[in-house]
Amino acid sequence: MRAMVMDGFRQQVEVREVADPQPPANGVVVEVRAAGLCRSDWHAWAGHDDIALPHVPGHELAGVIVAVGADVRRFAPGDRVTVPFVCGCGVCEWCRAGDAQVCPHQQQPGFTHWGAFAERVALHAADTNLVTVPDAVSFEAAAALGCRFATAFRALTARAHVRADEWVTVVGAGGVGLSAVMIAKALGARVVAVDRNPAALGVARTLGADHTVLSDGAVPDRVHALTSGGSHVSVDAVGSEQTCADAIMSLRRRGRHVQVGLLPTATGLSGVPMGRAIAWELDLLGSHGMAAVDYPAMLALIASGSLRPQALIERVVGLHEAASLLTRMDTASPAGMTMIDPRRGAA
Incomplete structure (x- = not known):
């Protein structure tokens, strides 16, 4: 698959071919249809987070499941999904109480493991963290929920x-x-x-x-x-x-x-x-994100038209343009959200 790869902090990132991800036993692989370019991704590129290199950033995403681990029960290939940027383990006391956003064993795509600035991304603890995206909600709008809007x-x-x-x-x-x-x-x-x-x-x-x-x-x-x-x-x-x-x-x-x-x-x-x-x-x-169990109330407001996250999207770009934009986020002042469609510019 194609992915935006960081080989060093505060260095130019490169779009190149990398190996396809495999689903964890309790997780899935999602074909990314939209991923948000967020200032938190710039913090990762700048070295403000404990990240192993080489690395693929990107923590706001929505897409379609293409592979499912053996232990997943609630989701199947073809499902339209999004995910909070904080993915809980699903078994600790905080996850059991519905507070996965502060899970001490949390996974974060684009930080603790390779993220969504790629054609595909692996996600953990799917039954705890995935959120079904209604057909009436676009992938771009759903991706906006993962960090900024839900937060x-x-x-x-x-x-x-x-x-x-x-x-x-x-x-x-x-x-x-x-x-x-x-x-x-x-x-x-x-x-x-x-x-x-x-x-x-x-x-x-x-x-x-x-x-x-x-x-x-x-x-x-x-x-x-x-x-x-x-x-x-x-x-x-x-x-x-x-x-x-x-x-x-x-x-x-x-x-x-x-x-x-x-x-x-x-x-x-x-x-x-x-x-x-x-x-x-x-x-x-x-305030640190929002757990998947809290999404229904927000999605209900979106479905009713009371909230329109899609109105916040300023532009949609491909991976190559996003690679250039990522390194300049500390000086740029975008009036809204930039979304990435990894399929744009593909050969």
Whole structure:
């Protein structure tokens, strides 16, 4: 099969032929029809994750099962499926409680093993992790659910418990941030979107953002003015010390902050304005994907038309163009999601 292969960190990646994957006993092989190009993939390429080289990235995917392991009971070849980017083991106490997103034995395609920037990908613990994709949902829309959209959904619903008429400030109007804007509006909240890219803010407005703020300084002051005292909920969908601080400082007293964007540092520790968190009794929450068992509620909203993840897709590219885009994700400011179709450009 063709795959995008990393031979070194921060080096150019190459699209080349590699061996076809084989299904684990409890897993499957999926023919990839769509895979999302996400900033988390850039973190892997940059060396921020413990990854064995050579490596194939890609953790957001949807496709069709082409091979099934001997122990799989719920799925068969030909099934249309997607998968959360965190795949639980299926047997630990967290998986049994429905919290596979924090499984200590988790597998992550594109991180712990070869991922979806390829024509085929192997996935583990299929009966626990696979999600059936309805015929009415496109592969591109389903792939968007695996990380960014599902992460934003759980961050706002299960972690921050956003309520109607609350103010939600979303810092970062990329894939996660725009997903958060759309979901917050579907929940009846009022939204302030913050980004450095005017085009991304324009997309946020089309998705229902009540206000937009260009992140060129004094973001918290402007949010407090727009919301009469600060937002009830904030989301850092970027993952830097500045964006995290802007989101937290944009909260009103007793507000809730959800950190979604990764905060990589040399020490593994990140600067957070804890003085404000203590004085104003703020809740600081982490959110790490969403387990497969929680997908039905989100899929029901998509099927009803209340949520439209496909509206977040800016473009669809092949593996060769994606290889070029991956290495520039730290400086690019896409206004939406880029999806990869591995079949594009195939001989």
